[in-house]
Amino acid sequence: MTLRVDTRQIIHALSDTLDLVGVDDVQHGKRVAFMAMQCCKDLNYDLPSMRTLYHAALLHDCGVSSTRVHHKLVTELDWRESQYHCLRGEQLLSSCQLFHDLPAIIRYHHTHYENMPASIDRKTALMSNLIYLVDRVDALIAQHKDVDILIARKDICRIISKYRGTFFEESLVDTFLKIADGEIFWLSLEPRHIITYCMDMGQKSQKQIVDQEIIMEVATIFAEIVDAKSTFTVEHSFGVARLSRYIGSLLCLSGAKQDMLEAAGLLHDLGKLIIPDEILEKPGPLTEEEKAIMMRHSFESYQILYRIDGFEKIARWAAFHHETLSGKGYPFHLNEDGLELEARIIAVADIFQALSQKRPYRDSLPSEKIMAIVNNMAAEGHLDHQLTSLVESHLDECLRKATCGV
Numbered sequence: 261m262t263l264r265v266d267t268r269q270i271i272h273a274l275s276d277t278l279d280l281v282g283v284d285d286v287q288h289g290k291r292v293a294f295m296a297m298q299c300c301k302d303l304n305y306d307l308p309s310m311r312t313l314y315h316a317a318l319l320h321d322c323g324v325s326s327t328r329v330h331h332k333l334v335t336e337l338d339w340r341e342s343q344y345h346c347l348r349g350e351q352l353l354s355s356c357q358l359f360h361d362l363p364a365i366i367r368y369h370h371t372h373y374e375n376m377p378a379s380i381d382r383k384t385a386l387m388s389n390l391i392y393l394v395d396r397v398d399a400l401i402a403q404h405k406d407v408d409i410l411i412a413r414k415d416i417c418r419i420i421s422k423y424r425g426t427f428f429e430e431s432l433v434d435t436f437l438k439i440a441d442g443e444i445f446w447l448s449l450e451p452r453h454i455i456t457y458c459m460d461m462g463q464k465s466q467k468q469i470v471d472q473e474i475i476m477e478v479a480t481i482f483a484e485i486v487d488a489k490s491t492f493t494v495e496h497s498f499g500v501a502r503l504s505r506y507i508g509s510l511l512c513l514s515g516a517k518q519d520m521l522e523a524a525g526l527l528h529d530l531g532k533l534i535i536p537d538e539i540l541e542k543p544g545p546l547t548e549e550e551k552a553i554m555m556r557h558s559f560e561s562y563q564i565l566y567r568i569d570g571f572e573k574i575a576r577w578a579a580f581h582h583e584t585l586s587g588k589g590y591p592f593h594l595n596e597d598g599l600e601l602e603a604r605i606i607a608v609a610d611i612f613q614a615l616s617q618k619r620p621y622r623d624s625l626p627s628e629k630i631m632a633i634v635n636n637m638a639a640e641g642h643l644d645h646q647l648t649s650l651v652e653s654h655l656d657e658c659l660r661k662a663t664c665g666v
C-alpha cells in the first residue's frame with residue numbers, strides 16, 4: 261500500500277488526538293507551537309528549523325496519555341516526575357521515519373538549561389529549551405485563568421524572568437519578553453484564533469508519497485498513545501489490528517486491504533483519549549452520564565481521521581466499530597447498507613479482543629464464553645454472521661492474534 265499524504269496533516273491529527281487527553285483543557289500543544297513560532301521568527305530561524313520546531317512543539321506532550329498527568333503538567337510549574345513523559349515521547353517518535361528530527365528536541369523539553377547535557381548540540385538544546393519556556397508560560401496562563409490575560413501577563417513575565425539563566429537560556433527569555441510585550445501575542449492564544457493559525461499553517465505543507473511501512477509506523481504511534489492510557493487498554497488496539505488483518509487474510513482480501521485493515525484496527529479507539537481515566541478504570545457499572553461520555557469516542561476517532569487526505573477508508577473502517585448491521589449501534593446509526601465488509605471486520609475484532617482482555621469490572625473471558633456472546637450478537641443482527649462463523653472456525657488462532665503480547 262502507498263498513500264499520498266501530507267506530513268503536516270498527520271502531525272495536526274496527532275495534535276488533535278493529544279488534545280483529547282486534556283478533556284476540558286485543550287489546545288495546549290497548539291498554543292505552545294504558536295508561541296514557539298513567534299519567538300523563533302524573532303530569532304531568525306531558517307524555514308526548515310521553523311518547520312521542525314512547529315512540529316516538535318505540537319507533539320511535545322505525546323508521552324502523556326493520562327488525563328491526570330496532563331492536568332499536573334499544565335497546571336504545575338515544575339514537577340519532579342515530568343521527565344518520564346519526555347523520555348516516553350522521545351521513544352515513541354523515534355520509531356517513525358517521518359518524525360526523525362523531533363525526538364531529541366522532545367527529550368529535553370523539561371530540562372533546565374543549566375542542566376542541559378553538554379553532548380546536545382546547541383541548536384537542539386535551544387529548540388528544546390524554547391519549547392520548555394513557552395510550555396511553562398502556558399502552565400502559568402492556566403494558573404491565572406481567573407484573571408484577564410492582559411493583566412495576568414505581567415505576573416507571568418515576572419515569573420519567567422526569575423528563571424533567566426537557570427531554567428531558561430538567557431537569549432530565549434529576552435526574546436520571549438520582547439514579544440510578550442505586545443498584546444497581540446496574548447490575544448492570539450484564544451481558541452478560535454489558535455485554530456485559524458493552525459489551519460493557515462496546514463496550508464503551508466506539501467504532500468509526499470509514503471509506503472505501507474511509514475503508514476504503519478504512524479498508526480503504531482497513535483495506537484501506543486491510546487493503549488498507554490490505561491493498564492486495561494494495553495495492547496487493545498494492537499490486538500484488534502492483528503485480529504482484523506487475520507480475518508482479512510482468511511477472506512483472501514488483497515495485501516493492500518489487509519494493510520489498511522491493520523491500520524484501521526490500530527486507529528479505531530483514538531477517541532478513547534477523551535474519556536477521563538476514572539471512567540475508563542471504574543471497577544463497577546457506569547452511570548448513564550458516564551455511558552454517554554464513553555459513547556463519544558468512536559465519533560472523536562472519525563473526526564480526527566477523516567481530515568487526513570488518503571485516510572478516508574481507514575477513517576470509516578476504524579470509526580464505525582460501534583455501528584451494527586441492525587442499525588442499533590452508535591453514533592452514526594448506519595445499517596448493513598452502510599457498513600462495508602472491512603468495518604464489519606473491525607467491529608467483530610473489537611468485541612472479540614475486548615472480551616478476551618481483563619477489564620476493571622470483569623476478568624478476561626475464556627474462548628467459549630467469548631464465542632457465546634459474539635454469536636448471540638450475530639443472532640440478534642448486530643454483527644455479521646459470516647464473520648463470526650469464520651472466527652469460530654479459527655478460534656484458537658483468533659484468540660492468539662487478539663491477545664499475544666498482553
Ligand SMILES: [Fe+2]
Pocket residue numbers: 288320321333395
Ligand atoms: Fe506541555
Ligand SMILES: [Fe+2]
Pocket residue numbers: 528529557558581582610
Ligand atoms: Fe471503541
Ligand SMILES: [Fe+2]
Pocket residue numbers: 496500528529610
Ligand atoms: Fe476498541
